[in-house]
Amino acid sequence: MKIYIQHTISILLLIFTSNFVFAQKQSINIFGTLVEEETAQPIPYATVVAYNSETDEIISGTTTDDNGRFNTATANTNIYFEISFMGYQTKTIKEISFLNVLNNNLDLGTIQLSPDNLALDEVVIVGEVSKTVFKLDKRVFNVGKDISSTGVSALEVLNNVPSVNVNIEGEVSLRGSGGVQILINGKPSVLADQSSNALGTITADMIESIEVITNPSAKYEASGTSGILNIILKKEEKQGWNGSISANTGIPDNHSIGGSINRRTEKFNLFSQFGAGYRSLPRDREAINRNLTNGETVFSNGEEFRNETFFNITLGTDYHLNEYNVFTLSGNFAYEIEDQPSETNFSFFEGDNLISRWTRNETTEATNPKWQYEFNWKKTFQDNEDHTFQLSALGSFFGKDQSSLFTDTTIEGENVDSNQRTATDFLQADYTFKADYVNPITEQYNIEIGAQYVINDVGNDFEVQDFINDEYVTNEDLTNNFEWVQKVLGIYATGAYENDTWGLKLGLRVENTDLNTLLTNTNEDNSQNFTNVFPTVHSSYKLGENFSLQAGYSKRIFRPRLWDLNPFFNIRNNFNIWAGNPNLQPEFTHSYELTSIYKIGKASLSSSLYHRYTTDVVERVSTFEDNVTFSTPENIGTNSTIGFETNGKYSPVNWLTLTSDFNFNYFDRKGTFEGQVFDFTGSQWSTRLGSKIGLPADIDLELNGNYQSGFETVQGEQSGFAFLDLGIRKKIFKGKIVANLGIRDVFASRIQERFVNQPTFETYDYSLRGRFITFGISYGFGKGEAMTYSGRRR
The missing domain is CATH 2.170.130.10 (TonB-dependent receptor, plug domain)
Incomplete structure (x- = not known):
């Protein structure tokens, strides 16, 4: 390290004195290009030093630019060059022929550096x-x-x-x-x-x-x-450039290509990403609706698909006006084409007698344009780099133009043939404006203040038509045009004191929510305007370098989402219908947490005790009529949860990392809905065990096992499930090329089952996504690594 410092100081001195030296003798401009031996990729920021062959004194020096090029000048022809960069073997060039000098220029050509694995290991150790x-x-x-x-x-x-x-x-x-x-x-x-x-x-x-x-x-x-x-x-x-391109394929269909490039200069940071592909997401479903009063039962099972062709591109830039002001402008556009075919088989029984059997086919097509844009200004004050003001504006749009055709075909028994079709015109615009000010008054005291304004504007025009007398007729009971506008204004302030051992941070946030929903065809509206105060308290105490305690309290809010509020009917399976509830109220949670973080040798552990108390809990409630199950969210009572969570990471050797997570909570539910009391207690736990194994030839093997227990619900229970994910990754040319093989849900065991058990009816829902196999290969250029993304949609 001392040698590197000496070289750096010497180079700086030479830069300041070079004009004086070159004024006395005619200088020769010497240049060349530095690349990696294995990949032929340029090496930026490497050190190039010219030494006097007789005295070994430094004569001149420079560093390579983003493209690995260097340029230096000297009037002394009795020299040799030494080229070095951390992680590579230092190269000395002593045979320099000045007979090739042309117009005072000498080209050393392309120079290759070999990786020095031993040097890298030494850096890791010391x-x-x-x-x-x-x-x-x-x-x-x-x-x-x-x-x-x-x-x-x-x-x-x-x-x-x-x-x-x-x-x-x-x-x-x-x-x-x-x-x-x-x-x-x-x-x-x-x-x-x-x-x-x-x-x-x-x-x-x-x-x-x-x-x-x-x-x-x-x-x-x-x-x-x-x-x-x-x-x-x-x-x-900030200097440099990097990027990568990738191609992916998979079973079921999961094919994509994508790329990313990023260029940093002193003033600008330019970035761009693009992607295109096709994916298919199948799902197996089963359902049973059993009427306990008359013995009638409806069985259904089938397979659904969601096939998508997609395109997206992102462009953006950071502009550093000066040392204290940075502006960011970015935009993203995406376009999706959806195809959702499905086939569901139905059987209707009275007791043990089959009354009818039929098939319901769906053909759905949709186009989804999306775009997003962002502007951000960050100002840093001269007195302290942590003294900042930041202003940002973000806008986004999402649209969906969808049409569906449902056809029922009788196979056996009574004729139930009927056709329906639906049309959806969906538009959503979101805008976020935010300002934040941070001022570290002293090394111990810090204050933060800010404001945020969010606007969500949604319109969903949904129409259902029944095929009657050889023509499609609008079903007024299922058709609606739903408008939803939500505006949230929040302001906050925090103050903190922190020293080397302990600290305390107090905060207060005030948010005003203005929510309006309207069903235009029936003129049903719901307006809510409420203001809430959200205090937060955080403290910490450090007992040593490897052990610390943290405690915190916060009040949080869950605002019903669009699909929780929209009374839109999903009629894919017209015996199991989901609809939103425009009268739904937000739920509030008081969250308390005590956490310990400690490190023992090569293991790190974190454990937490927590308590959450939630009011106006949003629950999915099912009602039953004419053998049809209607599910809708409702506000039902309170939920008090006490839990313990722990996770750890252990790396006994360099090639093996073990991780684990465990979470257990006990809950006490209290509530009443439509005269029915929903008071019960229960528990739920989940765990995850993972391992990452470094194999020879730069191959990584990853195994992740997950288990989630079953738990009680307000009307029944949700079953548990276990599944295993496997991944293999091979790095080539020091990570410039990466090949990935991933298998999600190796044993196709991630099965979700939901039971509703009520005095007059019982329902059962089964869902399985199945096994997914993906393979991808990616190439990284510049300073970037190849991507490891396998094309999966998040």
């Missing part, structure tokens, strides 16, 4: 070790040289963060749960889009730290997510 720093409402994983020197992607870095797991397809989970929000430098970014695996284009040496937030503070909107990961990039790593 370099800075990655470590986790515990703060008030988050854990900060500082990326050390043990990871950054390997040149892996951001996904591999995330997989080393405690409580975080990344499977072989690049799906990120936190404490065993998906739905993780990933931010780049504290804001949403297309670079954090998991569906396109854009994280594969961010290399480890560009990452400063990763923040893990499991219980968000008042700074984040109260609806929140299961957790937040914030990737902080190094400011000095």
Whole structure:
């Protein structure tokens, strides 16, 4: 390291004195290109130094640019060159022929560097070790040289963060749960889009730290997510370019091509992504509706498909106006063409007597245009790099033009032939405006204030027609035009004190929700306007370098989603109908958590005790009429949950990593609906065991086993299931090429079963996605690694 520092200082001195030296003698311009020996890829930022052959003193020096090119000048012809870059064998060029000088220019041509595996191993052993720093409402994983020197992607870095797991397809989970929000430098970014695996284009040496937030503070909107990961990039790593292209195939049909490119200069960061493909998602279904009052039963089973052809492209740029102001502008466009054929077989019995048997076929076609755009301005104040103001605006649009045809054909017994068709015209526009101000008053005290305004505007025009007397007639009972507009204004403030041992952070968020729904054909409207206060408290106490305690409280809200509110009927199986409830109220949760994080040798463990108390719980409730089951969400009482969660990661040797998650909770449900009391207690638990094995020849094998127990519901029970995922990955040319083989649900055992047991009726629903096999190959160029995404839609 001292040698590198000496070389750097010497090069800087030479840059300042070069004009004086060259003024005395005529200089020769010497240039060339530096590439990797194995892949012929350019090596940027390598050190090129010219030495005096007699005294071994440094004469001149430079570094290679993004394309591996270098250029230096000297008036001394008695020289030799030494070229070095961390992770590669240093190369010395002593045989330099100045007879090839033309117009004071000498081309050394293309120079190859060989990788130095021993040097890399030495860096891992003696370099800075990655470590986790515990703060008030988050854990900060500082990326050390043990990871950054390997040149892996951001996904591999995330997989080393405690409580975080990344499977072989690049799906990120936190404490065993998906739905993780990933931010780049504290804001949403297309670079954090998991569906396109854009994280594969961010290399480890560009990452400063990763923040893990499991219980968000008042700074984040109260609806929140299961957790937040914030990737902080190094400011000095803006130069360079990287990208990758990939091709994927699979069974059932899962074919795609995609690419990503990212170019960083001193002022601009330009990024682009594109993709196209075709996928098929089959599902097996079974259902039983049993009328206990008259002994009638309807059996149904069949297979559904959702086939999609898709295209998408993303363009964006970060513009660094100066050291303190950065502007970001990005846009994304996607287009999907859907085809959803299905066939369902029905049998109707009275007791043991078959009355009728028929088949219901569906043909559905749809087109879905989508686009999104974002503008962001971040200002950093000169007094402190953490003293910032950020302003952002985000807009998105989604449309669906869908038509369906349903045909019933009698096979046996009474004639039940009938045809129906539906048409859907769906439009959704979302707008988000946000401002955040952070001011670290001192090293111990910090304040944050901000505001956010979100607008959701949706229209869903849905029509059902029955085939009567040789013509289609609109069914007014099932047809509706539903309009939904929700506006949420939130403001927040937090204050924190933190020293080396303990800290306290208090926050308060106020949100006003203005919700309006309207069924235009019946003029039924529902307007709600309510204001809620969401306090948050976080504290931490550090007992040592490897052990810390954190405690937190937050109040959260679940606002009913569009499909929870929209009284739209799904008639694919017209004996099992789902509809939304426009009168649904939001549910509120008080969340308490005590977490311990500790490290023992090569193992890291995190355990939490938590309690959640939820009011106006949204539950799926089924009613039964004329052998038809109607399911709709309703607000039913309260739910009090006490749980324990623990997860760990253990790497006994370099080639093996073991992970595990376990979650158990006991719940107490209380509530009444339409005169029926729903008071009961129950429990639910889940576990996940994973292993990542590094095999010879740069091959990774990954196995993940999952189990989720059954649990009681307000009207019956949900069954448990277990499944296994397997993945194999082969890296070629130091990760420039990656081949992936993935098998999801190896034994096709991820079966979901739901039972409803009531005094007058019983229902049973069965669903299975089945086994998916995917294979993909990807090539990374520039500084980027090849992508590991197998084409799966998230």
